[in-house]
Amino acid sequence: MIWLGNVSKSYGKSGVPAVDRLQLTVSPGEIFGFLGPNGAGKTTTIKMIAGIIQPDTGVVEVDHTSVSDRPLEAKRKIGYVPDSPEPFAKLTGREYIQFMADIYQVPLEKRQKHLPGLLERFGMEENANQLIQGYSRGMKQKITLIATLLHEPSVWILDEPMVGLDPRASAVLKEEMRRHCDRGNTVFFSTHVLEVAERLCDRVAILNEGRLVSSGKLEDLRRGSGHVSDENTLENLFMGLTES
Ligand SMILES: Nc1ncnc2c1ncn2[C@@H]1O[C@H](COP(=O)(O)OP(=O)(O)OP(=O)(O)O)[C@@H](O)[C@H]1O
Structure with a gap:
């Protein structure tokens, strides 16, 4: 599992948070899709989970191990593939x-x-x-x-993992992701391909300008938008939730 407790991160002296008070739990057995427009803060979040960069505030735990307090122990549980x-x-x-x-x-x-x-x-x-x-x-x-x-590793952290893969490798990876989660493990991945998220993920989160704007099962997101219909695709929800 992955737990983000009120995690924030700014770069440089701008003070503008790339990730702003992010609160998220990803449970064992879940494939979790992390969505958001360019610059939303997905890679920054992923790097904080993987222990590559430290949050300014907040706590990241992987399988109940704090990434900043016990980095080696946490990193043994993590398989991280950068973009x-x-x-x-x-x-x-x-x-x-x-x-x-x-x-x-x-x-x-x-x-x-x-x-x-x-x-x-x-x-x-x-x-x-x-x-x-x-x-x-x-x-x-x-x-x-x-x-x-x-x-x-029990927790896979994959930053846009399908980019650059041919269709066969992409299919193999998706199978491996599902198999991994069926064994009670966790997969957290970012993607811009909403059809992949829609078909593969147990839950998704949508980030915009560093803030979580929605998370849950697709049905829940549809319900939350006030419309439950097949036309209410993830793409439509995404566009509505991230328009500036
Ligand atoms: N090393 C850095 N130094 C300064 N600013 C950064 C750095 N890395 C990211 N940022 C800024 O932080 C914000 C979030 O960037 P991030 O790479 O996390 O977004 P993203 O959601 O992964 O985007 P994309 O979908 O384009 O990969 C952006 O405004 C970006 O310009």
């Missing part, structure tokens, strides 16, 4: 995966058991032996995902 991953260019994909597995102390037998299947599912068996410097954006995304999934 534009840049794995080390001078390693091969396989070397990078092994490097990440070493950092997360993944036992050898677990690597041997899961890695071939993951490489195969993401279509990376052959490319895994090539240097990352020759990878396309989608291949970097895939190798980072594989390295992240291999250590079996």
Whole structure:
């Protein structure tokens, strides 16, 4: 689970919050979609959950562990894939995966058991032996995902994970996300693709100018808007909630 308790963050001296008093709980077993216009504060929030940046105020907990008070313990539970991953260019994909597995102390037998299947599912068996410097954006995304999934973190934090993936890899990732949550784990991901959020997510949150403007199941969001109809798509709700 993920818990954000009144979390705020400003950059520089502007004092304008990129994230403003954000209160959110994501429960075990949920795929949670994080939506919002460009600059709404999604990546800032994700980086605070992953422990990359610290909130100015408020608390972030992952599986009841405070990310700022017990960062190592929290980070062991987290699998974070940034929006534009840049794995080390001078390693091969396989070397990078092994490097990440070493950092997360993944036992050898677990690597041997899961890695071939993951490489195969993401279509990376052959490319895994090539240097990352020759990878396309989608291949970097895939190798980072594989390295992240291999250590079996309970909480996946994915920043726009489908961007750059081909349709097969995107379908595989969605299957993996559902399977992960069906085992009682948590997936939190940002996306601009509302159809993906609509089909995949158990709940969504919509952020605008750093503030939470709506969260819940899609039916609840529809009900909250005062109209319950099929035409009340997530896109329509999004447009209504984020217009300036
Ligand atoms: N390193 C930074 N320094 C200064 N301002 C920043 C920095 N990173 C983000 N911001 C600002 O914080 C606000 C939120 O940015 P953020 O990247 O979190 O938005 P986002 O919702 O992820 O946007 P997008 O959908 O475009 O990726 C924006 O106003 C952005 O300009």
